[in-house]
Amino acid sequence: MRPDGPQPVERQLPTDEAHELMALVRDLARREVRPRAAEEEDAGVFPRGVFTTLGTSGLLGLPYPQEYGGGDQPYEVYLQVLEELAAARLTVAMGLSVHTLSCFGLAEYGTKEQREQYLPAMLGGQLLGAYCLSEPNAGSDAASLRTRATRDGATWTLNGGKAWITHGGIADFYTVLARSGAEGPRGITAFLVPGDAAGLSAAPPERKMGLKGSPTAQIHLDGVTVDDGRRIGEEGQGFGIALAALDSGRLGIAACAVGVAQAALDEALAFLAGRRQFGRPLSDFQGLRFMLADMATAIEAGRALYLTAARLRDAGRPFSKEAAMAKLLCTDNAMKVTIDAVQLLGGYGYTADFPAERYLREVKVLQILEGTNQIQRMIIGRHLLGPETRA
Template identity: 45%
Template structure:
């Protein structure tokens, strides 16, 4: 970490501890998202970290973005996820959008004035995303969308949605990508999911009933939507991995702090070797995950995005978040099982990280496919 990154993280940490942390226990219980907090992150310049300055972004590296997401996640995984998904929408627009689309949609997203959302999953198209059923029928001046999207992060909260819909035959080549705005006629929101974690981040159904989308709001051309989605997911997976590192680090910090102050048998429980081994293993998980995330981020910055490494980082870091947060609850014992301490919240939030942007089982499939491809290329 260079001096700029150290200063960026130190200042962001101060903002998160002062502006987000005091609300988390209450808002987690009530399922409340605070737009003023998100706008505050925007004012701080971290809702459009990697986007060019001409569109209101900070023009920083993807490595910088991972440090930012880790820092936010140490206080709130849901807010970090909201920032991450909105940033993925920005990256998709910046990479695949035309000049008019960039100028129209990016400034409000990069500034934090609005939130972006990515709509790919459906009830029968989760891990098998290319089997989606939402249709986009060609009509005069554009397309008519019909179908339902499920498990959409920031659903009902976001203003700009990247929606995948079928314009052609079966499979990935029949999928196209559209930009849909909140308030479009025929676009409504279904049920809000009652989740185990991520309580402050709404997850909703998106319902399209003869929703008209103008031709100028298609990304690229017909049949290119799945490529757009997969391009966005590589970055999205590394972002979720960075959030996993933040979740794991905070869980470790809480466990160490508690073990140094909690006394049993007339000594801090930290002094018991069995607990020291446990904490050491937790620290190992955090550091190894962080190094893998930073490696994947560097590949992205070098324009050498490595899908296998992106999946590895997502798999490793989010599994680590689940293990370390669970172990932190165990270190705290009975109080760790209550909302008096934040570790139970981080444990619940960690589970969601193992599922989004492709489950960790799917990441293993992706990794294995790359191993086979690499072997066949060199055989």
């Protein structure tokens, strides 16, 4: 980072309250998140205390209604909070994004009684959520999931397995999508499952190239029973709930990608300004300045696109295509920016003494989460041309 620390990004915030909120986030990132990021990631430590602090600071439920403990903030503001946190530590920002995704189904499709009963604890920092859609054989083709929900009167029994679950094994609640009816997307129902439910267990966390502080694990459901009051939405509505949640979740991933890319650019700027070669600062070399210019332009383009999509969402307008575009552009750009940051630092960029290599390892997964970037291209194409036809 630069000698005086990362330079604050010029934020496009709609209210004085949002500016005060962002100042709080920057202070929290500076004091609580950034100082321990490298050490804890290297040791694989999950910062649960940070999430408690986020909750007590009112940051775990920013886009949700105030009456249930949320912040009543537009997505335009929430996403910029994510970006700020991602620049400090991606594990924290992505964890917040996943938690927000986990709350989406209940907040948007739950009954008033369900919201009053469950949301305050989910949004207030006492509970941490996980989102269970993917399975070992149902990743990009989520409509083919096999986890089964069987109803017996007012009780449901869930059997099956989920894969690639962020917060798997440490979450206090899981939003689980399970097949309750016929094959295909119309036979899927959503459930809110307690983390300590009998029959629910987690496999050992996956061994990953990055984000080692964020546990990712398979979840096993072996005769897990929940009452019908934990069903979210109508029977068979689960796949529609999942798709709506993913549209919003993709914007969260886009904002996280921009945050990591900004951190990588700041690191490269500081390094080039402080190092001399051939009798002059590295920052004086035109070829390196061109690389920095391309990096900064990619970051600003991604930021503008995710904010455009967020404003469409806040206005109640369709934003699925724009969310896919933002996720695609921001994560692809972040991959390129972090690669260039490592290159600009030369040999130092390849060592763990500087954070550039960690940014590169971490940002790769953002091209895969919430639908791979190949899936995003399919979604965009479908909006442009309609669904594919098969003979």
